[in-house]
Amino acid sequence: xxxxxxxxxxxxxxxxxxxxxxxxxxxxxxxxxxxxxxxxxxxxxxxxxxxxxxxxxxxxxxxxxxxxxxxxxxxxxxxxxxxxxxxxxxxxxxxxxxxxxxxxxxxxxxxxxxxxxxxxxxxxxxxxxxxxxxxxxxxxxxxxxxxxxxxxxxxxxxxxxxxx
Numbered sequence: 775x776x777x778x779x780x781x782x783x784x785x786x787x788x789x790x791x792x793x794x795x796x797x798x799x800x801x802x803x804x805x806x807x808x809x810x811x812x813x814x815x816x817x818x819x820x821x822x823x824x825x826x827x828x829x830x831x832x833x834x835x836x837x838x839x840x841x842x843x844x845x846x847x848x849x850x851x852x853x854x855x856x857x858x859x860x861x862x863x864x865x866x867x868x869x870x871x872x873x874x875x876x877x878x879x880x881x882x883x884x885x886x887x888x889x890x891x892x893x894x895x896x897x898x899x900x901x902x903x904x905x906x907x908x909x910x911x912x913x914x915x916x917x918x919x920x921x922x923x924x925x926x927x928x929x930x931x932x933x934x935x936x937x938x
Contacts, residue, residue, distance in 0.1 A: 807834070
């Protein structure tokens, strides 16, 4: 069963983090938040976006990137950035993988990206656009990892026509 760890480096917008939390709950992924956060973990917009899934989540919070690296010394991490040379679909993701995304306004700091250049990937988009919405990018990446592992632990059959 794949285990995906979604890592948000200094997220700023509570609604994005709430939406990402909902994706994590739906896919069985863990959520790692690296401070400083641009909101309180009690933020009503974040809670509303995550709906009633918060109790289903494995959420871990770190004071800074160094604490994150110390707590996860053997993590296989892929860093998402529009500056990367490699496309995210070119990677064969392991079953236990960390997908790191940066803050909405600036992304992951360049020094981190340069230190991990071979593990930095991008999502193609039209020239001249700044970025995809963070929660959309996380969902795209998460489902690519799940697709590569044949959606092993997710329900694959729909229930169209069944009465509730």
